[in-house]
Amino acid sequence: MRLIVLWCPDFPAAAATTAAGLAPTAPVAVVEDNRVAVCSATARADGVRRGHRTRQAQNLCPELVVIEADPDRDAAAFEPVAAAVEDLVPGIEILRPGLLAMGARGPARYFGGEEVVAERLVDAVEAQAGIECQVGAADTVYAATLAAHRGVLVPPGQTAQFLAPLDIRELDQPAEPRAGWAEFVDLLRRLGIHRLGDLAALPATDVTTRFGPRGVLAHRRASGIDEHAPDRRQPPADLAVAQEFDPPLERVDVAAFAAKTLGETLYNGLAARGLACTRLAITATTEKGRARERIWRCAEPLTVAGTVDRVRWQLDGWLRATGPAALGSGITTLRLEPVEVLAGEALQLDLLTNAAETSLAERAGRAMVRVQGVLGPDGILLPHLSGGRTPNDQVRLTPWGEATDTDATVDHPWPGRLLPPTPTTTPPDKPAAGVFDATGEPVRVVRSVLSAPPHTVQLAGFPRRAVASWGPPWPLFERWWTTTNAHRTVRLQVVLTALDDTGELALLLGGDGHRWWVEGTHD
Structure with a gap:
């Protein structure tokens, strides 16, 4: 089936730019898992590339605006593009935000050729949605997508010839991540298969025997034929x-x-x-x-x-x-x-x-859906370990079924982070605490040094308790590069002596130099 594909380059970056109210020429990088997923042309001009770590990208482009990936934002921003195309050609199919396909036969007949259709599509999207786009045509969705990346209309019947000289890395599309495909493509290269034509020239049965279902899909793509077998069923x-x-x-x-x-x-x-x-x-x-x-x-x-x-x-x-x-x-x-x-x-x-x-996890998931129907989407929250420097940062709550925040990964160094053992309880309201020296004067922090050794601690609603032992304070200076969100915190670990009916109490205290609060307690 002949297809036309419309592609909006760097669309997630364009959507993020518009949502943030930035100028179209601003250098923008959309990051996911602390790596650049998409960047604008301005950022690429300064050397920023997909896969760079956030800090590496910021070193290359100090003016870079870093924005978290958001599929919902991309989908909402792509709707005007889809509406503009649909006004010209009905029956479009969205592959993902930034990429859509349509049958080529009807529009080409109506407008007088695929070249005319491509010109009209580009003009309509730019006029109605203000987005730049490119159009490609070929005999399969995969080939038409690669053709759109190059702004090429592949003649009918020449899809295999168009694909043959392309690099085998084109099988692993960054905008369409698939588990294991990067390793699969690397294996093909090590076996001497560097072009799509090299893979297409191999017997399909041999590729299937060696690589399984992934090899079947790759071979069909490289050969310029439909990715799925043609015996598709009409759904009831x-x-x-x-x-x-x-x-x-x-x-x-x-x-x-x-x-x-x-x-x-x-x-x-x-x-x-x-x-x-x-x-x-x-x-x-x-x-x-x-x-x-x-x-x-x-x-x-x-x-x-x-x-x-x-x-x-x-x-x-x-x-x-x-x-x-x-x-x-x-x-x-x-x-x-x-x-x-x-x-x-x-x-x-x-x-x-x-x-x-269904597995037990799936059955439990269905039960949670029913509970959410009663309590609402935020009625069930799941804890997830994440990276961070404070106890509350290291555990995050997300609604069940929603994607977890993987930007703050546990594996990062996180200089200044709290070392084990972590508190067993972290009060969300961070109750106030008073720290006093032997003379009864409040203990303050000056340049990361205590004004006097802590002698007693006063918790709200409780009598003062003597300090049995304490650990030296260590400072935490976060977001020092900003003028609005920068803040300093000093943390102090203390063990309070036992009262009549309670044992010793280990606390993690936080302070800003003038006041103290409880960040966590140890059992």
């Missing part, structure tokens, strides 16, 4: 799921919860029939009777998380959109329909119930 009509909302959906957080529930229902219905979705249609109907539909095309069969993410992204884009792309009123009906499915050989069904086999 009863697999579509829908939900009505009263009152209508208008808030993004409520829409995210609805997306989770409906997406899991669709996935479970497909899994029960041994099917997996590769093209998903999302349709929303508003209070005023206006219907909007988007189709998401996926390179691999959608998982539960993949289904939920795409529904949430699309709802986020619709609800946040302004101007011609805005819905104009709340969503009253949401419908999900699998447009294209594959036989889900990897889905193991229960022999007796014919239901999708």
Whole structure:
């Protein structure tokens, strides 16, 4: 099938620039896991590249604006682009924010050729959405995407010839990360396969025997043929799921919860029939009777998380959109329909119930979904270990089902961080404490040195307790490079003597030089 792909270069960086209110020429880097995922052309001119660590990128470009990755923000920003394209060519399919595809045959006939379609698409997106884009065409989605990266319209029937001289690294697309593909591509290079044409020239059976399913997909891509076998099934009509909302959906957080529930229902219905979705249609109907539909095309069969993410992204884009792309009123009906499915050989069904086999974790997850339905999305919070210097930074709470913050990783050095043993309790309100010397005067900190050894400690609501032992204070100066968020903290560990009915008490105290507070207690 002949396809046209529209690609917006560095789209996450452009979306982050717009959301932050920065100038289009500002050097911006979108980071994920403390590494640059996407950067603007201005940042690249200073040497910033994908994969650089944040500090390395800032050394190369001191003016660099670092913004955390946010798929929801990207999806919302891409909705005006999709609306501009859809006004010109109906039936578009979103591959991911920043990349969409459409059939080439109809538009080429209507406008008089693929070149004319490409010109009109570029002009429409720039005029209506203010985003630069490139267009490519080929016989497969993968080849058309690579063609869009180069602004090339590959002639029909010459997709394999177009792919042959390209580097084998093109199999591992940074914007479409897949587990194990970087290592797989590195193995191919070490085996002497440096071009896509080299891989396509190998017998398909040999590649399958040596590399398994990953090799099959790579060989099909390199050969310029469809990534999946052509025997796709038409999904039964009863697999579509829908939900009505009263009152209508208008808030993004409520829409995210609805997306989770409906997406899991669709996935479970497909899994029960041994099917997996590769093209998903999302349709929303508003209070005023206006219907909007988007189709998401996926390179691999959608998982539960993949289904939920795409529904949430699309709802986020619709609800946040302004101007011609805005819905104009709340969503009253949401419908999900699998447009294209594959036989889900990897889905193991229960022999007796014919239901999708689930692990204990999945069953617990479904129970949590029901609890969230009663308490709300923030009703269940899970602790996650993370990097940081203070006890509260080292454990973070996130709503169940949401992506965890992996920017502050545990493996980082974190100079000045609290060393084991960590406190067993960290009060969120950080109650005040008084630290006094032998004369009863408050102990202060001057240039990281105590004004006098601590003799007693006063906790709110309790009598003063003598200090049995204490550790030297150590300072923490964070975000020293900023003028608004920089702050100094001094931490002090003390052990208080036992009272009549209690034993010794070990505390971690924090201070700013003039006052003290309790950051944690040790059992």
